[in-house]
Amino acid sequence: xxxxxxxxxxxxLLLTPWLAQAQVVTAQPTFFQDNTPxxxxxxxxxxxxxxxxxxxxxxxxxxxxxNLSTSPSDWKYVKSPxxxxxxxxxxxxxxxxxxxxxxxxxxxxxxxxxxxxEQMLKLAMIFKNADGSTVGRGPNGSDIFVDVFQxxxxxxxxxxxxGGATQVVAPGATVNVTGEASTAxxxxxxxxxxxxxxxxxxxxxxTPxxxxQAGRNVVRFTAVSGTTTVSDSLIVLVRPTVNVAAxxxxxxxxxxxxxxxxxxxxxxxxxxxxxxxxxxxxxxNWQQTSAGFMNRTADTDAANxxxxxxxxxxTPGQEYAYQYEIDGALRVADPYCEKVLDPSNDRFIPAxxxxxxxxxxxGTTGIVSVLQTNQTPYQWQVNNFxxxxxxxxxxxxxxxxxxxxxxxxxTLRDTLGYLQRLGVxxxxxxxxxxxxxxxxxxxxxxxxxxxxxYYGTKDALKNFIDEAxxxxxxxxxxxxxxxxxxxxxxxxxxxxxxxxxxxxxxFNRTATHPYNVCYDFNHESPFTKYFSKQVMTFWLQEYRIxxxxxxxxxxxxxxxxxxxxxxxxxxxQSRINIWLDYYNHLVSVSPTLxxxxxxxxxxxxxxxxxxxxxxxxxxxxxxxxxxxxxxNTNSNFSSGYFGAxxxxxxxxxxxxESHDEERTMYKNITFGNQxxxxxxxxxxxxxxxxxxxxAAAFFFTVPGPKMVWQFGEVGYDVDINFNGRTGQxxxxxxxxxxxxxxxxxxxxxxxxxxRKTQPVFKTGTFTQQVGGATKSIHLTDPNLSVTVIxxxxxxxxxxxxxxxxxxxxxxxxxxxxxxxxxxxxxLTLQPGxxxxxxxxxxxxxxxxxxxxxxxxxxxxxxxxxxxxxxALLHYELTAPATVTVTVQNLxxxxxxxxxxxxxxxxxxxxxxxxxxxxxxxxxxxxxxxxPLTQTTRLVVQH
Numbered sequence: 001x002x003x004x005x006x007x008x009x010x011x012x013l014l015l016t017p018w019l020a021q022a023q024v025v026t027a028q029p030t031f032f033q034d035n036t037p038x039x040x041x042x043x044x045x046x047x048x049x050x051x052x053x054x055x056x057x058x059x060x061x062x063x064x065x066x067n068l069s070t071s072p073s074d075w076k077y078v079k080s081p082x083x084x085x086x087x088x089x090x091x092x093x094x095x096x097x098x099x100x101x102x103x104x105x106x107x108x109x110x111x112x113x114x115x116x117x118e119q120m121l122k123l124a125m126i127f128k129n130a131d132g133s134t135v136g137r138g139p140n141g142s143d144i145f146v147d148v149f150q151x152x153x154x155x156x157x158x159x160x161x162x163g164g165a166t167q168v169v170a171p172g173a174t175v176n177v178t179g180e181a182s183t184a185x186x187x188x189x190x191x192x193x194x195x196x197x198x199x200x201x202x203x204x205x206x207t208p209x210x211x212x213q214a215g216r217n218v219v220r221f222t223a224v225s226g227t228t229t230v231s232d233s234l235i236v237l238v239r240p241t242v243n244v245a246a247x248x249x250x251x252x253x254x255x256x257x258x259x260x261x262x263x264x265x266x267x268x269x270x271x272x273x274x275x276x277x278x279x280x281x282x283x284x285n286w287q288q289t290s291a292g293f294m295n296r297t298a299d300t301d302a303a304n305x306x307x308x309x310x311x312x313x314x315t316p317g318q319e320y321a322y323q324y325e326i327d328g329a330l331r332v333a334d335p336y337c338e339k340v341l342d343p344s345n346d347r348f349i350p351a352x353x354x355x356x357x358x359x360x361x362x363g364t365t366g367i368v369s370v371l372q373t374n375q376t377p378y379q380w381q382v383n384n385f386x387x388x389x390x391x392x393x394x395x396x397x398x399x400x401x402x403x404x405x406x407x408x409x410x411t412l413r414d415t416l417g418y419l420q421r422l423g424v425x426x427x428x429x430x431x432x433x434x435x436x437x438x439x440x441x442x443x444x445x446x447x448x449x450x451x452x453x454y455y456g457t458k459d460a461l462k463n464f465i466d467e468a469x470x471x472x473x474x475x476x477x478x479x480x481x482x483x484x485x486x487x488x489x490x491x492x493x494x495x496x497x498x499x500x501x502x503x504x505x506x507f508n509r510t511a512t513h514p515y516n517v518c519y520d521f522n523h524e525s526p527f528t529k530y531f532s533k534q535v536m537t538f539w540l541q542e543y544r545i546x547x548x549x550x551x552x553x554x555x556x557x558x559x560x561x562x563x564x565x566x567x568x569x570x571x572x573q574s575r576i577n578i579w580l581d582y583y584n585h586l587v588s589v590s591p592t593l594x595x596x597x598x599x600x601x602x603x604x605x606x607x608x609x610x611x612x613x614x615x616x617x618x619x620x621x622x623x624x625x626x627x628x629x630x631x632n633t634n635s636n637f638s639s640g641y642f643g644a645x646x647x648x649x650x651x652x653x654x655x656x657e658s659h660d661e662e663r664t665m666y667k668n669i670t671f672g673n674q675x676x677x678x679x680x681x682x683x684x685x686x687x688x689x690x691x692x693x694x695a696a697a698f699f700f701t702v703p704g705p706k707m708v709w710q711f712g713e714v715g716y717d718v719d720i721n722f723n724g725r726t727g728q729x730x731x732x733x734x735x736x737x738x739x740x741x742x743x744x745x746x747x748x749x750x751x752x753x754x755r756k757t758q759p760v761f762k763t764g765t766f767t768q769q770v771g772g773a774t775k776s777i778h779l780t781d782p783n784l785s786v787t788v789i790x791x792x793x794x795x796x797x798x799x800x801x802x803x804x805x806x807x808x809x810x811x812x813x814x815x816x817x818x819x820x821x822x823x824x825x826x827l828t829l830q831p832g833x834x835x836x837x838x839x840x841x842x843x844x845x846x847x848x849x850x851x852x853x854x855x856x857x858x859x860x861x862x863x864x865x866x867x868x869x870x871a872l873l874h875y876e877l878t879a880p881a882t883v884t885v886t887v888q889n890l891x892x893x894x895x896x897x898x899x900x901x902x903x904x905x906x907x908x909x910x911x912x913x914x915x916x917x918x919x920x921x922x923x924x925x926x927x928x929x930x931p932l933t934q935t936t937r938l939v940v941q942h
Contacts, residue, residue: 023161024138025125030156031149031182034109034120040146042092042127044100044136045497047144048486051127051136052498058102058136059090062125065145066118073143073343075124077112086130100497102127108148120148139330141344141487142365154182155223155230159206166235166288168276168328169211175236178206179221186224192217211238215290237288237328239276245295247308254306254534255336255449262316262374269294269334270527271493272305272505274326279309281322286363288325305505316374321361323368324489332489336534337369338449338458345438346453353408354453367446367487378462380544382469387546387592388425390615391650391762393705394752395476396424397549397658399441400432400455402729403710409460413467414889414921418937422713422745423752426474426594428549430659432461433479436487441659441726443551444518445480446487448535458543465544474546476594477539481532482555483511485518490531506531512560513568515552523556523578533585540590547594548586549617553579554601571605583614596653603645610642610651615705618642618654621661624699627775627792628664628691630673630682630831635792637770642704644768650704656695657709665692665717676794680831687832689715689740693747694790694834697813698770700751701777701788701836703761713748714741733922736937737865739856750813750844751836758842760784774799774829784842789827790834798826801837809837812844858934860927862913866939873911873925880905881930885913888924895923904929915940 024047025040032038044051044058051058061083063075080087092102114120122145127136138144159178160167169175180203181187187205189197197207211217215238222231248266251257257266267279279292294307307324314320321341323331333340343360351357361368396419404411419427431442438454451458465475484491484507494504500519502509505527511520521528539545554568557575561568579597586595596615599606606616620640627635638644642652657664665688672682672691682688692715700706710716714735722729735741755761764781773793779786785804791797803809803823810817813836859876873885882903887896895918900911913925918940926935 024136025144025146027146030158030180031154032108033149033151034114035107037105037107039103039105040123040125042102042136044102044127047136047138048141048492049136049495049498050134050486051129052100054129054134054498055099056129057086058092058094059087059128059130060092060104060125061090061128061132061135062112062123064108064112064114064120065122065124066114066120068118069121073124077114079112083128083132092127119150122147139366141367149182152182153185153223153225153228153230155185155187155221155232156180157219157221157232157234160234166237166328168237168239168278168288168325171214171238171241172210172212173238174208174210175219176206176208177219177221177234178204179223179232180204181223181230183225188222188224190220190222209236211236214238214240239288239328240290240293242276242293243295244298245308247297247306248310251308252336253530255334256338256371258371258373259310263314264310264312265314265371265373266308266310267294267322267334267371268306268308269324270306270505271324271326272527273503274305274307274493276327277307278325278328279311279322280325280331280364281311281368282320282361282363283311283314283322286361294324314373317372319358319370319372321364321368321370323364323366326493330492331364331366332492333367333447334369335447335489335531336449337371337447338451339370339372339453340434340447340450341368341370343367348438349453350406353406353456355457357453378459380462381466385469385474385544385546387474387594388472389762390594390705391703392756393426393474393594393653394424394700394756395426395428395653395705395707396422396710397428397430397655397707398710399430399659401439402731405731407455409456409464411921413460413464416467416471416473417889417924418922420471420473422749423756424708425472425756426476426546427468428476428707429478431478431480431551433477436485439728442478443480444485445483446485448481448531449538462543469544474594476547476549476596477545478551479535479539479548480551481521481523481535482552483516483518483520488519491519508558511555512558513555514561514563514565515555515568520555522558524558524574529581532582536582536586537589540586540593546590547596549596549598551598553597553599569601571602575601576605576608579609579614580612583612587613607645607647610645610647610649613649613651615651615653617658617707618652619658619661620654620656620699621658621664624656624695625662625664625667627698628682628688628695629668629671630675630691630792630794632773632792635771635773637698637702637775638768640699641702641766641768643766650762653705653707654699654702655707655709656699657712658707659709661709662720663709663716663718664695664712665689665715666719668692669717670719673794676831680794682794685717686740688717689744691792691832692744694792694832696744696747696751697788697834697836698775698777698790700748700755701761701779701786702768703764703766703779708748711735713745714738715744733937733939734865737861742856747813753844754812754836754842758784758786760786773797776800776802778802778804780804783840785839787837788834789829789837791829791831794831796828796830798828800824800826803837805839807839809839810841812836812838812842815844817841856934858927858929858932860925860934860936862925862936862938865937866941867915868940868942869914869916871913871915871925871938873913873927874908875911875927875929875934876908877904877906877929878932879930881932883909883911884928885911886926886928887913887918888926889921913938916942 028039063078095101125144157179184201186200199205217236219234251266277294278288280286294309297306325331400407434447434450434452435442436444494501499509500507508520508522556578598617623635640654642650668688760779760781764779767778769776774797777788803820806820861874862871883900885898923938925938
């Protein structure tokens with residue numbers, strides 16, 4: 001289950017105004033001024049309805065738009081000090097008879113504390129629960145604005161809620177209109193210039209208006225007092241009759257079909273049981289036009305639910321923003337578009353991350369979709385990528401925000417050299433399709449075909465994948481199809497009182513399982529099946545990804561387990577059927593993909609799925625961490641081996657850490673066993689890191705695919721709850737410079753290399769005795785035997801190594817050897833001691849493909865690190881040598897070579913390395929001294 005950081009800071013909430021807002025918040029009196037009391041009534045069932053039927057206290061989060069605001073959404077004088085806490089002064093009073101109505105009364109200027117010299121124009125607001133995790137907004141997730149009356153004579157149409165929005169009605173419809181004036185005046189309603197009602201010396205006038213004229217109609221309310229005339233208007237559009245027509249041949253069933261020539265597109269939207277749909281966009285000035293009125297198909301299998309229209313007259317290569325307006329009441333972006341513009345969050349995306357991001361268009365509100373004809377296609381450099389075998393797979397899970405400071409694909413591309421040196425051959429990216437806000441883990445998805453711009457452009461993502469493939473590394477995307485969140489157009493189109501309506505083609509009104517967040521997909525619905533398969537196909541084909549890690553795959557069921565977690569995890573044939581159907585689709589698109597499920601169901605169910613070809617996440621965090629902390633009651637590693645689960649194939653993706661688990665090093669240094677202290681204290685950093693090495697020895701030597709969480713290879717030790725569970729975490733590239741952490745990295749690297757190059761890890765026999773404080777693993781094939789032994793206790797312990805034969809054995813990680821006369825003679829292991837023995841000598845340099853004698857003996861360091869102008873290199877020669885320093889980027893390109901002119905003597909030396917002219921980034925500093933070489937990492941940051 002994923003905890004969501006849906007709200008980070010105030011700027012995530014400052015959305016642009018929605019025109020038709022009055023049904024969400026009403027003001028009494030209508031013409032209140034800055035120095036007179038006003039009562040605001042919030043209807044929680046309207047707008048985004050997130051607080052509909054909410055039972056806890058509701059608070060207003062509010063500010064003011066003044067004459068000094070820099071934009072229509074520039075809030076000032078925000079009332080409450082902290083969004084995440086309850087402010088008693090902002091508490092709303094729930095209505096005694098209607099629990100969705102909330103009221104608050106105050107005098108604006110004193111309530112907000114606005115100086116008398118500043119003009120108050122609008123009250124800006126949203127509504128929230130105490131901690132801000134649930135927020136009531138206007139339609140499309142917008143802020144809500146209420147005008148402050150500036151005095152004099154005022155006139156306003158109060159029914160229907162106008163606010164400048166267009167009302168759309170059927171021919172012959174009657175609309176009841178009411179207008180109010182601030183003082184008694186002669187009041188008049190006119191329809192298209194013709195008077196329909198008038199009353200002298202009144203403050204209120206109501207009348208029915210019948211609409212017969214096709215197209216645009218103007219209802220105008222006028223108040224006249226002496227020589228002063230003021231008015232308000234309402235636009236009413238009489239829509240055409242819906243045309244039933246088949247989708248043109250060659251058009252996509254959903255989304256955008258680009259037609260030859262670059263001047264036309266066909267747009268298609270699935271929206272069953274809706275009355276009519278307009279396409280509004282920059283190509284028609286956001287107006288409801290007959291050319292933008294969509295046709296409806298007569299597809300009986302889709303409940304007459306597909307709408308389409310052809311848009312002509314486009315300029316080839318130009319970006320156009322557009323939305324669908326449904327039943328004249330709701331505007332949404334295209335669920336299938338490949339780019340969206342977000343008025344709230346795009347402005348916080350750095351230009352270096354997404355260059356030349358176009359501005360949000362004028363004329364509409366809410367998230368808009370983007371189309372662009374004649375796009376220049378990405379030129380792939382790798383067209384014959386061969387995916388690593390599943391048995392060799394070493395997956396590196398990472399989150400761009402917390403892995404690299406610039407959180408962009410270009411910088412991630414530049415780190416591939418580091419990951420390649422580690423031995424990683426598959427990168428798993430946490431969700432990168434559009435999610436809500438910018439600062440998020442990504443498990444709050446809203447648009448499934450659009451890469452989130454916070455991480456860069458779509459071509460930058462493709463370039464990253466291309467480069468990974470060039471290096472032999474696969475790329476897997478974390479895909480969230482259990483649920484979708486409130487920005488999703490598919491959620492918004494069918495929403496009622498805070499939940500999806502019973503008529504939603506895609507979503508359950510109430511989730512069928514206890515782990516759900518946001519809104520639960522119904523994967524037995526043909527609409528959901530079609531949509532999900534389109535998503536799965538898209539990324540495999542358009543971005544050439546190599547597979548998926550499907551989030552919360554156990555939730556893909558209509559069996560209702562309520563809040564019973566055990567019942568949800570029980571064998572579920574309907575869920576198996578859903579996943580086998582999706583798997584068959586996946587392999588029809590990409591036969592060799594990696595289909596990884598975060599399932600955590602009963603082993604009987606996972607066995608069926610694994611034997612069918614699906615890969616299953618295997619969470620071994622608990623036992624490995626218990627052992628590394630020095631506690632052995634729950635430290636049995638056996639479940640990390642697919643054979644222990646009686647599976648036919650090695651389809652268990654085992655991990656000691658993931659984004660969802662506490663970092664093992666953090667628990668070591670915080671909760672580690674101190675029973676052996678002071679001589680042996682697990683909470684000592686060096687000891688804790690050494691125990692991580694021991695855990696790695698019993699992790700990478702187990703057959704089957706493995707996964708590493710980012711920076712686990714250097715002992716990342718920041719609490720998962722630092723800055724909130726899903727909040728930003730410190731980025732620790734500097735860990736690689738620390739000797740004990742670098743040693744852990746090297747142990748990871750060398751074990752990964754061993755398992756990838758030696759067939760015994762794929763075809764040999766495997767046994768394990770991993771339930772107690774001392775543990776052992778044995779692998780054997782005709783060419784190699786491997787024995788792994790370790791003591792996870794905090795005191796010395798004997799172990800029977802059960803070597804497969806007598807004779808000479810080689811400690812793979814240290815290079816030492818022992819001669820075994822008695823294969824079962826006990827050995828005494830010190831606390832935390834471990835060894836990986838091989839029956840024949842396997843040199844690490846041979847395994848790693850390294851020709852130079854890499855060493856740490858030169859003690860090379862660079863300071864300061866990061867550096868902006870000059871870095872001082874410090875190193876130590878063990879013998880006289882000629883020294884050469886090279887600077888390379890992470891792609892392996894040499895940027896600079898410095899040769900020291902004279903042969904240097906034994907001892908310590910320093911060398912200045914200018915970096916002022918290097919771009920910001922990560923560089924490899926390699927020092928060669930005779931037969932020795934050492935590399936360190938330098939971050940350049942100006």
